[in-house]
Amino acid sequence: MTMRRFYECGSADHLISRRQALGTLAGAAVGGLGLSSLMQDAAAAEMRKKGKQVLFIWLDGGISQFESWDPKPGSPFGGPFRTIPTSVPGIHFSELVPETAKIMHKLAVVRSMCTKDPNHSTGVPRMQRGDPANRGVSYPYLGSAVTKLLGFPVNGLPPYIWIKPGSAGFIYQEAGFLGVKYGALALGDGKPPIHINRPESVTDETDAARNELRRLANARFRLDRRDSEVDAYEQSYNMAMQLMKRKELFDDSRLPAKDIERYGTHPLGRHLLQARTLLEAGVQFVKVTSYHWDTHGDNFNMSQQLIPQIDKPFAAIVNDLEDRGMLDNVIIVLMSEFGRTPTINSRLGRDHWPDAWSLVLAGAGVNRGVVVGKTTQDGAWVDGEAWDVGDLFHTIFRALGINPNKTHYNNNGQPLPIARDDCFEIDGILA
């Protein structure tokens, strides 16, 4: 009897699920209607002042660590590419990432990731949720978690924007039990949400006037009535109007040709450039997803095509954020679901390998120019202490000034850890 679809207990609606947490959309923000999962408000308020932001770059599938951050030249599995020195003496990258090699002194690389799940289907949610222990609820993805933990930014912009190829929409599923409003606003191919453009028949003045009338009507309606519904409705307009004011965030034509060239005209390049714009505007969490990092066949030719697509724009955005004085406030995470196998299969491909792989961090609170952990000579296994994605979540939260051992979600009275309580901050990453 197969029941994969419904088997995983934590994957779907549960006791105190997102569905019941929908109440928080109306309630939590304003009046405590229904159940709420508020963290300590004071802590959130404090963090907001610090203005921390996150850039989360997700290479869907797995970038080959051998052809990027952890080359093993001369080993049986090393592949044909050479290594090159980076800007930090003694640290070498694959020759496929020359631009990132130049900024190694701004990065922290973890070469000792060891996660467990080689399957795509459960891999993405599991990883982006920080591999939570099964607590009978659907855990939020990182972007939703950070939105909850840092609170909605005062600038009124959508707190969590996801730039991805393909379709757009409001991806409430990522919020899990936190409730719909912590979901991701997804921009398909970087395009703005539909209806962001006001028809020409409505001028600035008339738009302001009609909305003022609307607010006055709401103010009258709320007298002696429960506030939460009215507040939630007002909030949806405020966010819409904030975004309408910032249409330039979606306007490629405003970007300097030089930047477009530096980032690359492929989707990942354009989307990272747009991420820069969004971060500059103050969006709190930006996720950029790139698909098809899955070189089961022809790994070396494919890597030669793919890897420069992250190398160039990644180096560019780290440099740009630094130039703009933002790198101390933005934590950047560049990762995949897993690494790729040391062994090369019969189709010259590398398969999924969660046992030993690498990821890159930079920015807020992150040490510069460090490599954490190492793999065995052939690159097959972690040599020494290994880190899991739960550890990564501890590290990211701490970089944002949140202590995962002291902060819990409060889900209808049930305290839930924000990161696995059997995991720890990765040693050597945080300053």
Place this chain on the structure above:
Amino acid sequence: MRILPNPVLPLLVAVGLMSLVVRAADALHVEIDKAIAAGAGGTLSPQAPDAEFLRRAFLDFTGRIPTSADARQFLADKDAGKRAHLIDQLIASQEFPERLEQAVTVMLLERRSGGKITDAKWRGWLREQFVANRPWNEIVRDLLAIEGDPTATPAAKFILNDEKLEPEKVAHDVARLFLGMNLQCAQCHDHPTVNGFLQADYYGIYSYLAQTTMKPDKATKAVVLSEAPSTPQIEFKSVFKPDKATTAPHVPGGNEVVIPAFAAGEEYEVKPEKNGSPGVPKFRLRPLLARDLTSEQNHRFAQNSVNRFWFLLMGRGLVHPLDMMHKDNPPSHPELFDRLANEFVAHKFDVRWLLREIALSDAYQRTTRAPEGTDLKSVKLESYRMANLKPLAAEQIGIASMVATGSWDLLAQAAPAEGEEPADTTATKGKKKKAKNHLDLGAMELPSTREDALAVFVRAFSGPVGEPEVEFAPSMSHSLFLMNERMVLGWLKPKENNLIARLAKFTAPAEVAEELYLSVLTRQPEKEEVAEVEGFLKKNESRREGALGELAWALLASAEFRLNH
């Protein structure tokens, strides 16, 4: 309701049966109010003004708001019994079964759409059930007891997901939607925190369905719902326990089904044939789920049913969340809850009767404003001391917007004539495609029929697929839609006899304000609101039509419009 003088009464009093008789004679809505008053723990809000009641009743019983003419007529009516009369009138209207169909479709399908059984076929079927006022348990029975080619039976849309049948999903849906039990956890283990949501309950329901698969009948070329002969027990294992457990088919709290044994070769009524039927066993479990689930003896089914219809009108279940009906989450009014369930059974699961009784209660007709002199925060939602705010469903927003702006009458009606087969796949697909083109691709042509316009609203305002629509969940995309959708803004320009054209004919601001407020918000404007209209029009004298459109837009976009209050 007063008890009429009854010559037998003194005699009964004499034998001490007075209380029994009064109980039996009191209509359900009287009982509702007694229970709410007894559990209120504070003052109750007064009855809603006529206008508030009128809008609420129209939205709840027809899915639309009243026109300004409807409103004027009702407000002018001096008859003391006009509210009860209105409820009866609305229940008798053609729109009532449509509204029930919409609400129940959202509840049962949770915005699931597509497949060979088109939305139109399903909706046509369900509407017919409510037109005929079929007992609720019979409707539910029909959803599950289907045999043969399911695509020939619109009711099969409930158990089919596209053309697939997933027994696990159906078991979960049955538990949630018909028994108030969210057994998601219980598929793998007894619920960790809810006593009484057991893994055996899940498998008890699942066992009725586990033998059912979709199989081709090679003779008729149809893919049919086919059952394999039943095994007496089903094995399951908790992820927390080392040992396997077993159960036979049963609804939670009900008896296990005894599965008869047949001699080998004797199991089938119609034997499976290599090039023909996949076979029909003599003993089939799925029809028995339909029977056991909806049986009068299954108290939980009746309880869940009344809870969901109560929720529909009262904005909150007596047990809430709706699918968390268990001992540690008791009903807010336990005796009332039982009474509702028992009477629903006694009235043969008569939905029309149940909704009418609830609507006749003071509790339903109370205002959404807080009782005077009370701290709002101290008034619990489950006390029903004031009426709860209910979000409009996507369909209600769409229809109400068309009625308010007068577009309802201007847009062509594309529905098939009476007796005609409802629109088939291509038509439904066409409608959806038009909505998608319009919204996502910015197609220049605006929807020209009510149905197409409604499809645009449904696409913009529906909740996520697979999620119940229970709470108010406004999103940025809804607000962007109302602010910038060309179709809606187009409705706010004068045309024939639409709202703006009517308003433009009035010169006195008080007349403009009255027609505006009655048309959009179903009430007379307050003095302050008349002054606001007057001031705004004066300020925008040179562009009066535009200004009228903005005044109307503000009301359409207001919380008062978006909520059923």
